[in-house]
Amino acid sequence: MKMYEKLYWMKGQYDYQIIKSDIHYYLRLNIMLGSIFAVDEGGSLILKLENGKIVTLNDLKYSNTDIDSDSKKFGGSDAMGINLYLAINAEDLKAISNSKIVKIRLYSTDSYVDIDVNPNRSLMFLESAKHILQH
Numbered sequence: 001m002k003m004y005e006k007l008y009w010m011k012g013q014y015d016y017q018i019i020k021s022d023i024h025y026y027l028r029l030n031i032m033l034g035s036i037f038a039v040d041e042g043g044s045l046i047l048k049l050e051n052g053k054i055v056t057l058n059d060l061k062y063s064n065t066d067i068d069s070d071s072k073k074f075g076g077s078d079a080m081g082i083n084l085y086l087a088i089n090a091e092d093l094k095a096i097s098n099s100k101i102v103k104i105r106l107y108s109t110d111s112y113v114d115i116d117v118n119p120n121r122s123l124m125f126l127e128s129a130k131h132i133l134q135h
Contacts, residue, residue, distance in 0.1 A: 016125070018093075018132045025088045025132070027057065032081040033115075037108035038064035044107045045086060049099040050122075057086040090133070097129035 017028040029045070039045075041062045047055040065080035084106075088096075100122035104115045 016128075018088075018128055020132050020135070023090075025090060025093050026060075027084075027086045027088050029084045029086065030081060031084070031106070033113060035113075036065050036080055037082070037111075037113075038062065039082065039084060039106065040109055043109070044105075045084060046105040046107075047096065047101050048103040048105075049095060050102050051099040053095050053099060055092045055095055057088055057092070060085045060087060093129050093133060097126055097133055100126055 014029060014031045016030070017026075019026040019028065039059045039062070041059060043059045043063075045057045045059065047057070049055065063082050063084055065082045067080060100119060101117045102119075102122065104117060106113050106115070
């Protein structure tokens with residue numbers, strides 16, 4: 001079962017895919033922030049939920065920004081984008097399906113970036129998580 005939604009942050013753009021494969025869940029996140037950075041294999045993406053819970057996901061591979069591939073799909077932009085592939089367990093996916101994401105912190109190889117998430121866009125992600133858990 002595959003669920004695909006496309007959303008936009010106010011400070012940049014992203015799209016995501018939540019994928020269920022047997023008993024495993026994955027999140028593919030394409031982020032376009034316009035700067036050059038890299039995320040190590042095992043690098044952290046932290047989601048702060050509205051209810052105060054913190055969900056930490058780890059990149060499954062080394063990722064770096066580029067202006068090719070998936071970042072081009074954002075209106076043909078030449079801004080730098082990065083694709084992250086993250087494992088997510090059922091407990092964390094359930095937490096995300098019960099409370100909106102309010103902030104995302106992405107750790108790069110030498111710093112981090114914080115992104116405030118629009119509440120309406122966060123609700124769409126919450127609904128996607130609910131859908132994938134039910135199927």
